[in-house]
Amino acid sequence: MDISLFLVLALNGIQYGFLLFLVASGLTLVFGIMGIINLAHGAFYMLGAYTVYWLVGYTDNLFVAIVLGLVIMLAFGYLLERSAISFLYKRDHLYQVLLTYGLILVLDEMQRIFWGTDFYSVPVPQILSASVPLTETQDYPVYRLFISVMCMAVAAGLYLLIGRTRLGMMIRAGASNREMAQVLGVDIGRVFAIVFSIGVALAAFSGMIGAPVSSVYPGMGEQILIVSFVVVVIGGIGSVKGAFVGAMLIGLADTFGQVLLPDFASVVVYAVMAVVLLWRPQGLFGRA
Amino acid sequence: MTEAILSTRNLSKLFGALVAVDGVTIDFAPGKIHAIIGPNGAGKTTLINLLCGDLSPSQGTIAFKDRDITKLTPFQTSRAGIGRSYQKSNIFPEFSCLENCWLGAQSRLPTSMKFFRPAEGYGEVRARAERALDLCGLGRRMNVRAAQISHGEQRQLEIAMMLATEPELLLLDEPLAGMGTEEAAAILELLKELARDHTLVLIEHDMDAVFSIAEVLTVMDNGRVLVTGAPEEVRRNRAVQEAYLGMGDEGA
Amino acid sequence: MSESRTVASLLLAAVAGLALFPFASDEFYLELFTHFMVLGIFAMSLDLLIGYTGLVSFGHAAFFGLAGYLLAIITPESEAMSLWVSLPVCLAGVALAALVIGWFSVRTSGIYFIMITLAFAQMTFYYFNENVALGGSDGMFIFTKPTVGIGGFEIIDLGDPTTVYYAVLASLVACYLLLSMVLRAPFGRVIKAIRVNEHRTRALGYDTRRYKLAAFVIAGTMAGFAGYLEAVSTGIVSPGHLSWHQSGLVLILVILGGMGTLYGPVLGAFALGLLHDQVQDVTVHWQLVQGIFVILVVLFLPHGIAGLVARLARRGAALAERAREPES
Ligand SMILES: Nc1ncnc2c1ncn2[C@@H]1O[C@H](COP(=O)(O)OP(=O)(O)O)[C@@H](O)[C@H]1O
Numbered sequence A: 001m002d003i004s005l006f007l008v009l010a011l012n013g014i015q016y017g018f019l020l021f022l023v024a025s026g027l028t029l030v031f032g033i034m035g036i037i038n039l040a041h042g043a044f045y046m047l048g049a050y051t052v053y054w055l056v057g058y059t060d061n062l063f064v065a066i067v068l069g070l071v072i073m074l075a076f077g078y079l080l081e082r083s084a085i086s087f088l089y090k091r092d093h094l095y096q097v098l099l100t101y102g103l104i105l106v107l108d109e110m111q112r113i114f115w116g117t118d119f120y121s122v123p124v125p126q127i128l129s130a131s132v133p134l135t136e137t138q139d140y141p142v143y144r145l146f147i148s149v150m151c152m153a154v155a156a157g158l159y160l161l162i163g164r165t166r167l168g169m170m171i172r173a174g175a176s177n178r179e180m181a182q183v184l185g186v187d188i189g190r191v192f193a194i195v196f197s198i199g200v201a202l203a204a205f206s207g208m209i210g211a212p213v214s215s216v217y218p219g220m221g222e223q224i225l226i227v228s229f230v231v232v233v234i235g236g237i238g239s240v241k242g243a244f245v246g247a248m249l250i251g252l253a254d255t256f257g258q259v260l261l262p263d264f265a266s267v268v269v270y271a272v273m274a275v276v277l278l279w280r281p282q283g284l285f286g287r288a
Numbered sequence B: 001m002t003e004a005i006l007s008t009r010n011l012s013k014l015f016g017a018l019v020a021v022d023g024v025t026i027d028f029a030p031g032k033i034h035a036i037i038g039p040n041g042a043g044k045t046t047l048i049n050l051l052c053g054d055l056s057p058s059q060g061t062i063a064f065k066d067r068d069i070t071k072l073t074p075f076q077t078s079r080a081g082i083g084r085s086y087q088k089s090n091i092f093p094e095f096s097c098l099e100n101c102w103l104g105a106q107s108r109l110p111t112s113m114k115f116f117r118p119a120e121g122y123g124e125v126r127a128r129a130e131r132a133l134d135l136c137g138l139g140r141r142m143n144v145r146a147a148q149i150s151h152g153e154q155r156q157l158e159i160a161m162m163l164a165t166e167p168e169l170l171l172l173d174e175p176l177a178g179m180g181t182e183e184a185a186a187i188l189e190l191l192k193e194l195a196r197d198h199t200l201v202l203i204e205h206d207m208d209a210v211f212s213i214a215e216v217l218t219v220m221d222n223g224r225v226l227v228t229g230a231p232e233e234v235r236r237n238r239a240v241q242e243a244y245l246g247m248g249d250e251g252a
Numbered sequence C: 001m002s003e004s005r006t007v008a009s010l011l012l013a014a015v016a017g018l019a020l021f022p023f024a025s026d027e028f029y030l031e032l033f034t035h036f037m038v039l040g041i042f043a044m045s046l047d048l049l050i051g052y053t054g055l056v057s058f059g060h061a062a063f064f065g066l067a068g069y070l071l072a073i074i075t076p077e078s079e080a081m082s083l084w085v086s087l088p089v090c091l092a093g094v095a096l097a098a099l100v101i102g103w104f105s106v107r108t109s110g111i112y113f114i115m116i117t118l119a120f121a122q123m124t125f126y127y128f129n130e131n132v133a134l135g136g137s138d139g140m141f142i143f144t145k146p147t148v149g150i151g152g153f154e155i156i157d158l159g160d161p162t163t164v165y166y167a168v169l170a171s172l173v174a175c176y177l178l179l180s181m182v183l184r185a186p187f188g189r190v191i192k193a194i195r196v197n198e199h200r201t202r203a204l205g206y207d208t209r210r211y212k213l214a215a216f217v218i219a220g221t222m223a224g225f226a227g228y229l230e231a232v233s234t235g236i237v238s239p240g241h242l243s244w245h246q247s248g249l250v251l252i253l254v255i256l257g258g259m260g261t262l263y264g265p266v267l268g269a270f271a272l273g274l275l276h277d278q279v280q281d282v283t284v285h286w287q288l289v290q291g292i293f294v295i296l297v298v299l300f301l302p303h304g305i306a307g308l309v310a311r312l313a314r315r316g317a318a319l320a321e322r323a324r325e326p327e328s
């Protein structure tokens, strides 16, 4: 493999890893803090992509569309938690799986009703449409670098939100001891609703920012969901740090796998997972 | 001293920075009732968990009948002949008392990978299960769901399930806690009875009970063994009086 | 006692009803019911894991689809193959797959188990979906039906829908009896104990992992048997049979019917299937209806139809009791 191909693959892998991290971090947060296994997470990613496609049609500006879309998705997540997810806290994982699976069916059908089965593309914004030279013969699109930078920014923001703010403190209190937090006057119901809507927004944001690269199509949520599961399982369920390491591992494994082992491309990801679990059944950073 | 049936050498267990069991070396003589006492948090339950394989030690070794069992898992120690009852009842609430004990009794079959003949057909399993129930005074509750019997009876069931596995050595973690006085007295009699052909390792907070049946006594504090000896010797030991008995029984 | 006898007589009546059904039905419903019964076997096998062993597998479709693919691969295009060869080969292949997947999966528990089984099923899905030699996303045809002969005589013609219907009905009953037997045997006692309290089961001297693995292999193989029947009766197998929607569907059937009963999942297969059949005439948005239906079942009917029936029966008994009281 020559150096420029290697560089491109590495950058693509890292960018895919960042995107996966955003989706997976929402999944792992909702599980780690609320104890909910959320299969509909991929559907939120898909909804994000469609919403931004729809809003770009009106506003003609990706950035405005993303901001508007995020507001919509945050509100949607909040309402969804209050109306359905909140019934699941005391229930077995089995029922969480089923209910959120039912949600997927509903959201997928909604998507088909509103947007049909066509593939759509979202244009890369003018100012980010350039390429930068990597080596003498190889260019690299600026937009992909932009994705990585944005993901890093969101991750940092998330870190600060949970580590440094009052809301973050309440979230941490609620996660470690629900009853105690309630006694101390934390409105756990609202905190969980906020956490869930943040999770929804993280998935949707990945879908939005990834839309110009991946295009927008039915079933895009499923693919990312399953891969995010793999990421979360590898990293250890509930661990954000684990989600990051897992996402990078899978992002790179998948990108290089597509080129080096084209016949087994989609199996590589699962093979990585199997090896990790053989070594550490609770994931890299999971609690036993 | 006679050859020990179970012995630990320098056994330790760390939970993070907390040393729950700290360099414990004890020999348990066969056929004796060996009680372990100590204030709450002394590490008694953790020690039992190490002995039966529920936890793996951070350091040290365990030998049972001259065989190294340090790394064995709970099902292996059970099959080797070490029975264990839990401080907090650890039963199958949805099953009847008989079915609870049945599981213990059935585990003495060479294997339970048997798919064809109904379990009821295994007469020797039923006999073992019923005998264990009878011994623990639950004969009449045989077909009642374990969730529905009283707390004290659940404690009895806890012991019966262990007896159904026909262990040679019994690890009993506060078997009397939560029982009524009459039941406790009956179980105490049962333990004395069992001591004729079993080895008993008994954690108990009820000092009267301990001094009435223990033949050897170990006092633990802060994860360490303070002293091991005959009950009367231990009672006279200054260090023990200061660390534990001096405080009265409130620690229980 | 009397409750189990009531259930037994209801089940006998249901089987008798199913046995008479072909006399009253057209071919469309005959084939539909055949499909329901196949799904019933599939769901029943999952019930062994979910309802009895406490293992929530979200990748059960892998075994269902794999059996169909194996059949499609080994069946020659022009000449028929004996069922006495193809069935054992397919089941052995599926059992092997279940052994490998299960070996990894039973090391984990709870949510990890759900995710790992899902991931393995996806791996299987992508393998077939992207393998052009095996039909890719279009799947494969099984051009000839297996022949069932004894001593050179063809005794069953699997080309005839009514014959297939009865063969599947017999298989359904056989699977029910087989699982009932396994559950009554010592093995069944152990896996039921694992569901309630795995830690104590281990402490009582059982290598619980081995028992979970054995349950996983039995359930996987039976799912494979259902997949084999499906492939034989429809003559086609596609990646859809292995997809996670198929795994989700069978999970729904188990919960809708009532887990831990064996017959409940079969009820679930018929209930959801008939609902689908009715809704289809009204709207093309079946998924929407199904999704809402699933959410409602989770929220309001967690013990499924079997649980509802049991509750009604208990309430009826209590009412009858109260009615009798003043007299005595
Ligand atoms: N699983 C565990 N994780 C962390 N700390 C533990 C755990 N189990 C016990 N401990 C700690 O170890 C110490 C000894 O506990 P334990 O063995 O239960 O004492 P005892 O049975 O003598 O009352 C206590 O400080 C307890 O909090």
Ligand SMILES: [Mg+2]
Pocket (backbone or CB within 6 Å): B044, B045, B046, B087
């Ligand atoms: Mg204790």
